[in-house]
Amino acid sequence: MEDHEIVTLYWGRDPRALLESQRQYGGYCYRIAWNVLENQEDSDECVNDTWLRAWNAMPPQRPSRLSLFLGRITRNLALDRWREKRAERRGGGRVSLALEELSECVTKGDSTSEQVEAHQLTEAIGHFLETLPREDRQLFLGRYWYCRTIGELGIVFSLKENAVKTRLFRIRGKLREFLEKEGITV
Template identity: 25%
Template sequence: MIDDSEFVALFREHHNAVLRFIERRVSDREAAADLTMDCFEIAWRKRDPRDPFGLPWLYRTARNLIANEYRRRDREGALWAHIEDHVRILSSESSPALVETLVDAMKSLPERDREVLWLTYWEELPASEIAVVLGMSEGAVWTRLNRVRARLRPLLTAATDARTEEVADDRR
């Protein structure tokens, strides 16, 4: 194992270069910063004084992380398309604007909050099973679910009000 000071030197020397490398390939600055830190976390775990690595190794690791990010985005895009289709089927009498509002509201939530909603409403799991999946207490599941619902309620109420006005305008 290399000592901490050698890793700190590696980090200081190459952090900006790796970050710029990733930023040029990933459009989201926050994601690029996260991927950069992931790259150095991997470097920390794999460090070996007999086989030191430098910038080329970090770039190769960053490329792998970027490829994973692209795959994750593709999967997430497919998931959102599936969710939109599912919501449209469930709310066939709703306007496209209302469906779009629901999907946009869901997208605005942090992933951990969306996960609670998906497990509750799409997978139809009880809170006790969601607690096992997410590694938290049942009480924490209920707390998170109630907070997410409270955040969604005003967004959906506003969309419903807009839909009511739209229908009223159409009847005039």
């Protein structure tokens, strides 16, 4: 079934939308959740919560790329769950390492002005990613969106771990320079 057909099912409040979403994107969403949480039960729960969030979001939203829409929901749910767990035990892991690496380029804010700045930052990062060669963009997204480990990225891109680390370091440097040119303080 095509994405637009599944979205139409959501808009028509047809429960088959949930089944089709699970069938087509269950594995994709599970992988996103797993990369953040590294826990089967929590990952399964995030995926199930994704379908509920999608159900509640459509209508009014009508995503043109359902995979990205569902992936974003899953990632946000997984990060929320990760923060809850981290607050409980203050542990490390792949997500904290990825976020720590990016912290030198971006900051988190909670006030209204900081939220506006965060929106501007999101747009700027999107523009920055468009300037990167395809493989660098995929490395960046693999590490900081999908929270893949350095080892996993090395396997996917046929690179040694040190090469992955070096390229990510250089990409973060380019990001920092790009953001400074855009007038975004880091």
